[in-house]
Amino acid sequence: MSTTQTGWTDDKATEFPNWDDVNTEAPPPLAPGHYYATIVKAEPRPTGKGDPAISLTLRVTQAHGEAPDSLSRTMYDNLTLTMAAAFRIKQLVQSVGNGVTPPPSSRLADVEDFCASLTGQGVWLRSKLDTYTPKPSAADPEPQPKTNAKVDRYLTDEQVIESVNRGAGAGEVADDSRPKRRRG
Numbered sequence: 001m002s003t004t005q006t007g008w009t010d011d012k013a014t015e016f017p018n019w020d021d022v023n024t025e026a027p028p029p030l031a032p033g034h035y036y037a038t039i040v041k042a043e044p045r046p047t048g049k050g051d052p053a054i055s056l057t058l059r060v061t062q063a064h065g066e067a068p069d070s071l072s073r074t075m076y077d078n079l080t081l082t083m084a085a086a087f088r089i090k091q092l093v094q095s096v097g098n099g100v101t102p103p104p105s106s107r108l109a110d111v112e113d114f115c116a117s118l119t120g121q122g123v124w125l126r127s128k129l130d131t132y133t134p135k136p137s138a139a140d141p142e143p144q145p146k147t148n149a150k151v152d153r154y155l156t157d158e159q160v161i162e163s164v165n166r167g168a169g170a171g172e173v174a175d176d177s178r179p180k181r182r183r184g
Contacts, residue, residue, distance in 0.1 A: 029149035034064035
């Protein structure tokens with residue numbers, strides 16, 4: 001007799017690949033660039049200091065200039081709800097468009113409403129690489145530096161084109177075509 005658990009369904013069973021062909025290393029981080037992503041999860045979550053923040057899970061599906069759904073990667077971002085970091089919330093709201101407005105305050109109910117309005121929305125983002133050295137632990141007393149892709153900023157369609165064209169002088173090909181935006 002089987003018990004049902006969230007995430008475990010027999011009707012959506014996945015056939016696993018030949019395990020001998022599976023690499024034990026995670027895929028490399030996304031290269032710095034412009035990507036289209038869908039916000040799959042947005043939730044209030046305090047920072048380590050206790051400041052109000054929003055935790056985002058983004059499904060990256062397209063690099064600028066590539067076909068839609070040519071990627072399937074996950075990125076995470078945390079947006080602190082403080083005056084010093086308010087510009088990140090404004091970037092996100094402008095990128096999303098669709099009538100989404102910033103929360104009027106950092107009250108939990110306002111932030112929960114804002115998070116609900118973000119979920120399912122598409123955004124353009126510019127990624128950057130962030131290298132850090134984890135804290136030593138008993139299991140790894142001398143950890144090696146690690147590199148992750150992080151959200152550098154959120155961009156509107158027009159900002160993506162401008163940013164790509166500015167980079168054309170650095171070996172990139174200018175692309176005046178409109179980014180292919182899919183609204184959720």
